[in-house]
Amino acid sequence: MKKIILLTGFEPFNKETINPSWEAVRTLQGWHEGDFVVHARQLPCVFGQASKVMHQAVEELQPSIVIAVGQAGGRVDLSVERIAINIDDAPIADNQKRQIVDQPIVTSGPAAYFATLPIKAIVHALREAGLPSSVSQTAGTYVCNHVFYSLMHQAHEWGTTMRAGFIHIPYLPQQAAAHPGSASMKLEDMVEGLRIAIRTTLAHDVDMREAGGVTH
Amino acid sequence: MKKIILLTGFEPFNKETINPSWEAVRTLQGWHEGDFVVHARQLPCVFGQASKVMHQAVEELQPSIVIAVGQAGGRVDLSVERIAINIDDAPIADNQKRQIVDQPIVTSGPAAYFATLPIKAIVHALREAGLPSSVSQTAGTYVCNHVFYSLMHQAHEWGTTMRAGFIHIPYLPQQAAAHPGSASMKLEDMVEGLRIAIRTTLAHDVDMREAGGVTH
Amino acid sequence: MKKIILLTGFEPFNKETINPSWEAVRTLQGWHEGDFVVHARQLPCVFGQASKVMHQAVEELQPSIVIAVGQAGGRVDLSVERIAINIDDAPIADNQKRQIVDQPIVTSGPAAYFATLPIKAIVHALREAGLPSSVSQTAGTYVCNHVFYSLMHQAHEWGTTMRAGFIHIPYLPQQAAAHPGSASMKLEDMVEGLRIAIRTTLAHDVDMREAGGVTH
């Protein structure tokens, strides 16, 4: 039986009509290579519901690897998140018009979880392939981080060997055309980047050691 | 006889091994549609020589439209330049290792020339096509501006109806992969953007009026 | 009789209740040293009226030097403008609720004028004094550039020896406190910066040659 890779993307939010994370992820639905196959799922951009849909997908599919993907309008590259933190602090309302401020995601959960993807190896492989990428030290405090933390907490609670993490992606060009000053990336490069992230994760049980930090 | 459109791009500079402006421009060599045909020429990234090669190409080809294209590493979009200024002030040496500081490009030439392309219409059309674009109020003070000013001066001196201008383009993804924090754009989008710029110029004898300025 | 230095600042605009340019400039009203004395005038943030008030002040005071100062919210330093361009292209309405788009400031005026202040020497002196500063290649296309161009045109028309230019300054800290993400500078540093700009202009009939340009 094939290893299952779960990719998730979000529905559009914040007045956008498209979300590149879902566009990229759904392109890879069913993609298989060697001994793995990809399942793609869409998450609502809603606190609580997003993590619920994620949990159900993980329960149902029992994936070996989960990569959650989210739009980071304004960022320039494929940014591989290092850490998920236990706080919701929304600068804007979610798609259910709720704006949660300073609530823990999991009451009495730990402050944070590190991603268990080989983040340095992924950034290295993406750059080698000519795709702009970097390690990110924060996934924010909105629904993306919410899902990321919930996912890592679930993996931790289950004591599973499942590896998981989060990748933020820029606007698509057509979105940036409406947001002057914002960087963008083509859908095909996002998709190729996700393929590389999957292959790299499968190839690295242990991450590379390569500087990817920042002074502040 | 067909109208001639001259596109120019630059050779690589500043330690790069590729220049997206030449990559994009050379792809369009010979492209024709309706009553026009594109000629592509490469310029050296050298003060003086760059404008000389440009002048000779203009003299030889007698183009109706000239669009000079240059790499602007760090910019996020196709930025259509509004104005060329009569100064060389190089922050780094050119490809002949010369760093000119504060010399006029044309002694006793006017301080500046406005582009004679329909810059607002081009930005509008690019955004409509889903390509990030904006008007830029400065082409810098390096070889790009040098060529742009020389070109506009030549057009002015000849009293020609030739229309001309300059478009700055971002890094390619493979370049941005080596410059963390920099935005990028795919070659195919740059090429498509230049096609749109040409068609829009041919379609607009007079520019649209649409806000594209900045407070500072 | 003392040489007259005219400094101008603007009234608040764009929902601000204060304009650092006027706050800095008015502090220097009457400041004198050696053989010069400073006159400070406030300009309305209104196309046309701003340049009219400037012209009248120049006519009345017959200054040796004019430094127009304006707020550049978001910029980080004292930026000394290199060039004024002959276009109004307002991204927002002025204080009379007029938003001019793509009109020349002076019909049949030249495309641009270079500042006649020793801009490189001023930047050099400011940095020596521990004040962040840089040459700016564009004063934008709003009321600041409008006044700057009008002033340089007036100087040119009169064939005067008056030297003139424009300095953009950041938000004050209290303004930046309301614009998260924006840099700021203390009023006293702005004032000290203007003192240095005046002294440097008086000390340099010819500008220093020091790189201050950009590649794009």
Place this chain on the structure above:
Amino acid sequence: MKKIILLTGFEPFNKETINPSWEAVRTLQGWHEGDFVVHARQLPCVFGQASKVMHQAVEELQPSIVIAVGQAGGRVDLSVERIAINIDDAPIADNQKRQIVDQPIVTSGPAAYFATLPIKAIVHALREAGLPSSVSQTAGTYVCNHVFYSLMHQAHEWGTTMRAGFIHIPYLPQQAAAHPGSASMKLEDMVEGLRIAIRTTLAHDVDMREAGGVTH
């Protein structure tokens, strides 16, 4: 007996000859008001040693509140850190020429600790006072975060009521004068900001709830 407030700042690093964090902190040595007094200590910019000096100071002084302060060249405001993470990942060597990559600060320590200062109340009070400030979601992965994490871990291990956190501050103007493009802040504003942070911490046993997060 008076409550002790411990402030720490760093020695210069990365080719600087001054570190604003130490300049600001040492100004407050001995400052007292009501029932508290400030002790200021300098930390070396060296992994391991910095946290050792911090631990000894905490052990010796038994402070009620600790605010560690560090330079964040390029940031625009007083940024109050939300969370310290258990990783050293240095982009540059420390002052002992060691560049640690991807090592936990405390082996088998938790992934992160939240600051126990009232971070939202501090940002609110600073802005009220006209000082630019924001919550920061990451203190980086260098010596600042190293000290911050070690400090929070020590507080946690001791089960103390001591409250602690970290504030990043911009360059001083004289530093920014040598780093064109960087924002800066006057020393007196940094010092005033720290006074406000101390008073606000004493006044708020529980933090305010006010949005201070980011989407990514």
